[in-house]
Amino acid sequence: MALSTHTTASGFLLPSIHSAPPFFTQQPNASTQSIVGEQWIRLILAYARHRNLFTLRIEDAETTGGDWDEILRNERIHRRLLPSHLSFLFSEMVSKNIAVYEPPKQTRSVLLYWRLPEEWAEVLHGWAISTAQLNTILTFYEITDPPIESPLTGIPVTILRRAITVLNKTGRAQIIGVADGEGVRFFAGT
Amino acid sequence: MHRLGGVGLAAFERQQQSQRSFSALSSELSASQVTALHSQLSQFRSALQTFASTHRESIRSDPAFRHAFQQMCASIGVDPLAGPRKGGWWAEMLGLGDWQYELGVQIVDVCVSTRERNGGVIEMKELVRLVSKLRGVGGGVITEDDVVRSIKTLQPLGAGYEVVEVGGGRKMVRSVVKELDEDQAIVLTIAQEEGGRIVEDVLVMRRGWTRDRATAALENMLLRDGLCWLDEQDERSGRAYWVPSVMRWDD
Known part of the structure; x- marks a missing residue:
């Protein structure tokens, strides 16, 4: 059988390994599993970036109709990623610092860092400059849901806060308490 | 006188x-x-x-x-x-020597880059296809014969590259120092005929193996050698083994 790539309805190009039936099973051989796991993690992050998704839950592998069906299932070969395998992938991603359990102290849901906080910090600072919002106070809501869609639209507050912390350390942002919660002020920096 | x-x-x-x-x-x-x-x-x-x-x-x-x-x-x-x-x-x-050595380098390239998914054993046809792709030449320009010759030139390197006959005239190239026993060679042959999928039943029916022998061979390839991948969602048997080295990958 020839394993070929496939373009999903959302325009995402699935690698050919996604049409290999054993790809969906957690492998008992550790070195084989590390290959499979690496491929899955790459696929999950690429898909998250493609669809601008931030959260992945074990439920996404248990039920249909979620945002992740296109990669967690392959109806053409009747395979799906089993929840136990996904849970294992979560722990891998968390140990590699490309995801964090969110909320903390549970293992059924993760926040994906398809950009690292440092990278988000640069995106955030770049956005503040290009929209001429330096030195003004912005609420978090104004950043995550701006009137004109930006690369930061929909970014979870947890990631936003970490990006601001990065900027704060280099003197390019300051967190300020505002009437209805928190705000931030950006500086040009050095 | x-x-x-x-x-x-x-x-x-x-x-x-x-x-x-x-x-x-x-x-x-x-x-x-x-x-x-x-x-x-x-x-x-x-x-x-x-x-x-x-x-x-x-x-x-x-x-x-x-x-x-x-x-x-x-x-x-x-x-x-x-x-x-x-x-x-x-x-x-x-300049044939250079040509052959070049081919050897490309064979190593393909073997090493596919090793993680096939466990160090690649089907001859697939190897020829990938090497041809690497060279940017069409099919038929490089033959199995050439590959066999180049692998011979690699022998002094001691990297363990070897052409293994798995029965039915089918050849596989092994790029890791690992002995393929007779049973594994048979498994590879049958998996190849089945497009990569292999289960105990097939070995029992077609080769007259006992179930234990089939299970042992497959589990060894899965757990010890990493030559098989496991599929726990198989429609017919529930549990099937797949040999990535005989599957055709299109990327």
């Missing part, structure tokens, strides 16, 4: 004289033989040079011609691959 050669000192001298002239004649003869050989050799050289310059391109590009050429070399006991260090101006003139 007249004796040939006579008697006495004069005869002794005459005998010596004739011996001398014989030896002179013999050295003259061998000298002329050597010159003749030299001229033959240089003729052969120049003929080969002409041959090389006229056919070099076809040897490199035409697999049928290359095969015929290699057969000719084998029948006259000349190794066209004997490199410059082995005193072979053949290889130098034809």
